[in-house]
Amino acid sequence: MEKKKITARQPADVLGFVPHTLGFMPSSSVVLLSLAGGRLGATLRLDLPENGESCQLDLFAETAADYLRSDAEADSSLLILYTEQAWRTPDRPPHANLVAALGRSLADVGLPVRSGWTVGTTHWRELYCTDTSCCPLPGRPVSQIRDSALNAELVYNGSTYAASAAEAAAEPAPATSRRDHPVAGASQAESADEPSADAAFPAPDPPAALQAEADQLAEGLAGSWTSPSVFLSTLRRWEDALTANQAGSMTAQAQAFLLASLTENAVRDAIAIFACSGLENAFLWARAAGLLTEPDPRTAGEAEAEPLPETGDSVAARDLSKILVGDSPRAPDWERVDATAQLLEQLHAVGAGHARAAAGTLHAWIEWARGRGSHAHQRAEACLRERPGYRLAELVRELAASGMLPMWARRRETAWPGRRHLAA
Structure with a gap:
């Protein structure tokens, strides 16, 4: 898809x-x-800090500036505060100490704040304007934002967003690729919101036959999942499933096997590396992490039939664990x-049960x-x-x-390209 350039005037x-x-209203x-040079780049969203002590605000601001640089x-x-806190005095914006701390930290890393705004539920206002003749209190109606030319253009081009982070998390995340959806901009980075009581993912009644087959497989292979040949064969089944799912040809039998495999924590954890x-x-x-056991006598024939991957660098293999906590600058295969x-x-x-929790939690980790x-x-809470x-x-x-971000999410060239193909 050709990249669409848009202009914020x-x-x-x-x-x-x-x-x-972001995909939702903050x-x-x-x-x-x-x-x-006037072009919008990275977008970083963080929860407003709960601790208003000076040292905590300075730490928050330094961390945010470090991410943005x-x-x-x-x-x-640019700095935007989304807050319900009322603005009563022209020269004293909401969260004034935080605004000051962010200004200092951003200037220290060579990213001085050029402009800023506050956005509430009903009004928005220039953050650094003290003149009520041009910036009246409590501000301008938020309808001006919804009616802006850029918002209209984005909507016309098919872009939408959820009313809240909880609502966005409950929606399926569309598959994207850097090849098909190039993004002129930087990473979309944001930390966690407080969980919403409504942000649940109701568990449907699983198909009885599917669940019975998954349970039978899990029981039959209990104790064998970490046998090297079985483990490799399981990962191959996951690989085949990626292709089948993209083609819309996933079978119930394949789903049952994958669900059964997720009852083994070693397989579950390896799927993050696999992805x-x-x-x-x-x-x-x-x-390398010591998760695999000695070959199971029941699968000895399979072990002989298929050579297992080998590496001469066990340290590098163990270092793949850094992916799990985002401690790697290398971009995942998005x-x-x-x-x-x-x-x-x-x-x-x-x-259902353990397998459903594993699938949902892995999806949360991918988010x-x-x-x-x-x-x-939101997904982990659910x-x-x-x-x-x-x-x-x-x-x-x-x-x-x-609020920690993976290392790869902090750089435009390695961050997830997202579903947005419009850039300002």
Whole structure:
């Protein structure tokens, strides 16, 4: 698809662009946008900090500035506060201490704030204007943002966004690829929102025959999943499923096998590596991490029939674990990640119990890997409501809530390209 260039001519245009690029309307948030010669670049969204102490605000601001400066081409920034806090005194904006801290930190990293705004539920206002004759209190109606020329153009070109992060997380994330949807801009990065009580993913009654087959497979292969030959064969079944799912030819038998495999934590954890870095690396990682056992006598013949992947660098194989916590500057294979997310979403829809929780939590982790922390948080919360105490979901929720971004999400050239093909 050819990249569509759009132009933001007024503040309302910039404010209209933000929810389109995030996929939802922010609330109680700080949004920073990098600028390079007047061109919008990275979009960073973070929850407003709860702690108003000076040292905590300075740390928050330094972290945000450090993330934004990953856009190497940027030379300045824009600052937007989404808050319900009323603006009563012209020279004292809401969250004034935070605004000051962000201004200092952004200037220190060479990204001085060029302009800023506050956006509430009913009004928006220039952040640095103290003249009520041109910037009256409480501000201009938010309808001006919805009616802006840029928002109209984005809607005309088919772009939409959810009313909240919770609503966005409940929607299926469309598969994308850098090849098909080039993005002129930088990463879409944002941290977790507070969970919404309505952000649930209701568990449908799984097809009885499918669930029975998955349970039978899980029981029959219990204790064998980590046998090297079985583990490799399982990853091959996942590889085949990616292709079949994209072609719309996934069978119930294949779904049952994948669901059964997710009951083994070693397979479940390897799927994150599998999604980002491929089948062979997932196998080598599992072996280097000590997750694989001695060959099962029941599968000895299979082990002899198929040579297993080998590596001369066990340290590099173990280092693939860094992918799990985003401690790698290398970009994941985004087309593969998106295909795996689609597959996991389908498995989550038809699964039950441990397998459903595993599929949902892996999908949550992929959202975090994409830089969509609020989506990850909401999905992890939904998994925990269905299966309280599920440890992996707790870890993904903590990862998203921390506001930490994967290293690859901090740079335009390695970040998830997203579903947006329009750029300002």
